[in-house]
Amino acid sequence: MGGAMIDLFRPFAIGGLEMPNRFVRSATTSAYADERGVVRPEMVRRYEELARGKIGLIVKGHLYVDRKGKAHAGMAGASDDAHVPGLAQITAAVHREGGRIVAQINHGGCEAEAGERMGPSDFRTTTWSARAMDGGEIRDVIRAFGEAARRCRDAGFDGVQIHAAHGYLVSQFLSKLVNRRTDEWGGSLTDRMRLLREIYLEMRARLGDHVPIAVKLNCDDFSPDGFTVAEATAVAGELSRLGVDLIEVSGGGLGEEARLRTRARADDPALAEASFAGHCARIREATGSTPLALVDGLTSLTGIQAVVDQGLADLVSLSRPFIREPDLVSKLAAGQPEATCTRCDGCFDTFGVVMLRCVLDEPL
Numbered sequence: 001m002g003g004a005m006i007d008l009f010r011p012f013a014i015g016g017l018e019m020p021n022r023f024v025r026s027a028t029t030s031a032y033a034d035e036r037g038v039v040r041p042e043m044v045r046r047y048e049e050l051a052r053g054k055i056g057l058i059v060k061g062h063l064y065v066d067r068k069g070k071a072h073a074g075m076a077g078a079s080d081d082a083h084v085p086g087l088a089q090i091t092a093a094v095h096r097e098g099g100r101i102v103a104q105i106n107h108g109g110c111e112a113e114a115g116e117r118m119g120p121s122d123f124r125t126t127t128w129s130a131r132a133m134d135g136g137e138i139r140d141v142i143r144a145f146g147e148a149a150r151r152c153r154d155a156g157f158d159g160v161q162i163h164a165a166h167g168y169l170v171s172q173f174l175s176k177l178v179n180r181r182t183d184e185w186g187g188s189l190t191d192r193m194r195l196l197r198e199i200y201l202e203m204r205a206r207l208g209d210h211v212p213i214a215v216k217l218n219c220d221d222f223s224p225d226g227f228t229v230a231e232a233t234a235v236a237g238e239l240s241r242l243g244v245d246l247i248e249v250s251g252g253g254l255g256e257e258a259r260l261r262t263r264a265r266a267d268d269p270a271l272a273e274a275s276f277a278g279h280c281a282r283i284r285e286a287t288g289s290t291p292l293a294l295v296d297g298l299t300s301l302t303g304i305q306a307v308v309d310q311g312l313a314d315l316v317s318l319s320r321p322f323i324r325e326p327d328l329v330s331k332l333a334a335g336q337p338e339a340t341c342t343r344c345d346g347c348f349d350t351f352g353v354v355m356l357r358c359v360l361d362e363p364l
Contacts, residue, residue, distance in 0.1 A: 006308050008301075009333050012056065013293050014247035015159050019056035019100055019315075022308060023329045024247065026295045026317035027104040027216065029058040031074025037064065039076050039086035046097030049251035052057045052098030053327035053360065056315070058091065058099055059248075062106040062163050063171070065148035066141065068115060069107030069169060073267075078105055078148040084155045102214060103152035103160035105325040107141055110178075110254075119172045120179035120186060128254070130172075138185060138195065141169070146202035149213075159212030162199055170196050171218060174235065177255050193235050200242060214246035215239055219279035220264050221259065223255030229264070231278045237286035248293040248317055249280045258348040271310070272304035280312045293317045296363030300338035323347050324358035 008022045008246045032043035033336035037255035050058050063078040064070040077083045080345030087103070094101045110119035118137065119130035133141075136152070149160045164170040171194040179186045185194055196215070203213055217236060221227040236247055251264055266277035274280070275297040284292060298304050304316045321328055325346075327341055346359030 017212050021056040022315045023056045024293050024315050024317040025055045025058045025322045026319040027061050028319045029061040033076035036301045041305025044089045048093035048324045051094040051097035054329045058101040060103045062104045065105050065144040070113045071108035078151045087155035093276050099160045103157040104161040105148045106163035107169040109172045142198050142202050146206045149203040150206045161214040165216045165218040165250045171253050175226045212245040216248045219249050219251045219276045221253035222260040231282050233286045236283045240287040240290040246291045248297050251276050268307040273297045301332050
């Protein structure tokens with residue numbers, strides 16, 4: 001790893017999509033959709049502002065593929081053709097500003113907002129519960145991801161990202177803590193990753209080879225008994241073999257214990273900002289030439305540069321810094337040394353939903 005300093009502000013391509021630079025706005029959820037899951041004008045304006053800030057690639061906050069998988073109030077959907085016109089307003093606004101945008105699609109599983117929550121296995125704790133899905137329901141979810149991906153393409157998105165992190169349904173299937181099945185969808189890692197693999201293949205069949213498909217993947221659930229970095233490395237290697245165009249490395253899932261997050265850090269002080277740098281280096285070894293993006297913790301140009309120069313990732317993903325400064329890329333290019341985001345988490349409401357505005361500058 002390592003070598004000459006890489007110019008972060010030069011173009012980079014994933015699949016057939018050329019980005020103007022190596023900065024990614026990581027998917028950031030919001031509550032700017034109506035009760036039908038249709039986006040409201042405020043959401044369109046926010047994404048237009050992000051595109052005007054010259055971010056290389058914007059990932060739209062997660063869209064539910066099935067109403068039963070809606071994760072929270074105000075979440076936008078891609079589960080019905082009626083959702084397409086509103087989503088098309090977002091892509092049109094981004095493209096008018098010269099931006100690139102992909103849609104993150106998701107199913108909440110046992111993290112769904114209401115109703116009969118379902119997941120890989122019957123499971124109950126003090127904070128969440130689920131009933132086990134049957135084989136037909138699993139196949140329905142796979143089809144729902146494929147149909148949602150098609151709608152996103154029809155709405156003008158430049159690609160689609162599968163949300164396989166942060167304790168939502170695909171992440172639940174990957175976790176041996178949550179997935180206790182003994183059929184073809186559970187047990188070995190090969191079977192626990194089957195849902196993710198089948199979703200990707202379903203989407204690829206519908207979208208063709210020319211539309212980029214990305215995956216957001218945990219490097220670690222940070223649970224004593226959950227998805228581990230060794231497993232993440234194996235899954236990332238399989239995704240690379242299948243032809244996924246981009247893997248975004250993140251972390252944290254059901255059963256997470258904050259004290260365990262330190263195990264993902266790198267020993268190199270130059271990488272101290274990047275929460276998952278140590279784990280990302282291991283994943284990189286298994287993914288070959290497949291582009292990687294790394295998210296969480298990065299705020300300074302020096303820290304961002306170190307991640308790319310040392311070869312941990314090709315792209316850097318940020319979320320909260322772009323809430324306060326949607327024009328951060330332009331500012332960094334002009335010499336600003338770091339984001340002004342203080343990571344105070346004031347952009348989250350009481351339900352944990354990011355509101356896409358900074359409480360320091362624009363009180364909620």
